[in-house]
Amino acid sequence: MPPAVFVAAIFLTSVGAGVVGAILGLGGGILIVPLLTTFYGVHMHYAMGASIISVIATSSGAAAAYLETGLSNIRVGLFLVMATTSGALCGAALVGVVPVRGLELILGLALSYSAFATFRQLAIEVPGDVPVDPLAYRFRLQGAYEDIRLRRVVVYRATRVKAGFSAMFGAGVLSGLLGIGSGAFKVLAMDTLMRLPMKVSTATSNFMIGITASASAGVYFTRGDIHPLIAVPVALGVLIGASLGTALMTRMRNRTVRMLFLPVIAYLALTMILRGLGIELR
Template sequence: MMVITPLVFIIALIVIAAVAGLLGSLVGLGGGIVVVPVLTLVFHVDIRLAVGASLVTVVATSATGASRLVRRGMVNVRLALYLAIATTLGAIVGALLSRAVPTRFLFLLFAAILVYSAVAMLRRRSGDRIEQPRDDRIADALQLHGAAPIGDGGVLVAHRVERSLLGLVLMFGAGVVSALLGIGSGALNVPTMDMLMGVPLKVASATSSFMIGMTAAASAAIYLSRGQIDPILAGPIAVGVLGGATLGARLLTRVNVTVVRWVFIAVLVVVAVEMLQKGIG
């Protein structure tokens, strides 16, 4: 049986974090979607310590990748701040509840969330909206609509936000899940904005990347106060995710929307199967 030395372990964490940062920035997941399963399934880290380290990854991903996306006009900032009210409150509630939730339930909840997200994205076969957008008085009053350079040659494409109140309610739930699982709420943010609220996929991914840092920071503070953020785990992960998130932010404006969607789905399905086996077994 191979013995993993501390140096090898730290290098492995940095590499894993780089991959997590790349995927997190590319599809708006926040990196936790990779970090938590690897730490729990491969390195057998307690899931609550893995969640604490993952929340640090989420904050680093958002701070690094989202800043570039904002400068490129990919983020709907008004919409992000509006939805972040609900996700942040949900994250605080989720962090406070985390001690009372059984470990097996966390694995099963993780798998269920991923399966839902994968199915939701499969049902949406195209990044283009066919039907007419619905009127939304709240979105009109708060000027949540926007435009982003997602057309051919970077042409600005406008989008109208709809169902803003329902989206706010669902984002509260996404915040709770984020704090419980350390996945940055991106697995719910992106499908909600993409399918429910009429936001194009690339804009939804970029806006989610901007939001998840605020959400994760709220719950990370509670995990830190409990001693559930281990610097030996969180430090290398934070370092590795910087490079991956930066690369992901650069690629997002160049990658075809269909490729982004299928990367998103593939990651969700693989991780869901692993977490389901862990929860059942």
């Protein structure tokens, strides 16, 4: 494939990954790694390096918007990001140690879970009274936001902080190890374990994703895994695609439309798992 065509092709693929990622709420990173490795034969490490850059690009834009609206809780985010950055540094350090097949297998499983988490019917109602957690009280892991849909101010406070913090470390390891944002895992920790409202979990996760990815990006850079001629078209493509996808979301917030993408996700996840097990589909 001529170089110009290659760059144009991965740019357009990244736009597509950004659109689908935004519509599904998965983020572009977890899709771009299997796409680059499966269809373009890009080495796993370069794909992960490009992905981690695209994750930071999309997170910066989204986080800025969420912070302005007050939906993203910066104190909760910074408190938990202590765990995710530590995990990301551990995960990124492991990339050179874990064989590529192992990375493919873990990525396939992470993609499967993320897709499952996205497609399960997420509860949009806010959590009721939660048990008082001394750590949440001590560190003021609480807040309030005006919910336009519910037409009231929702006041919330985190609970099970230790469990959430531990889960965040795991999400950070996955982010550093695979070059992904691992947003689905961060939302899971905040929503399910810490009982924060879904909107706050999603918005705060967006803020945390960029910081977590930034921690491992330095490791990827110094190891030579960030190839500018791959990372630039991928980052720009995912950024443009995510913006388009977010705009499209307002028109097509339909579960059936989301379901259309399910076979694509299933195919990518299965391909990665099989490759991780040493089985090539083609």
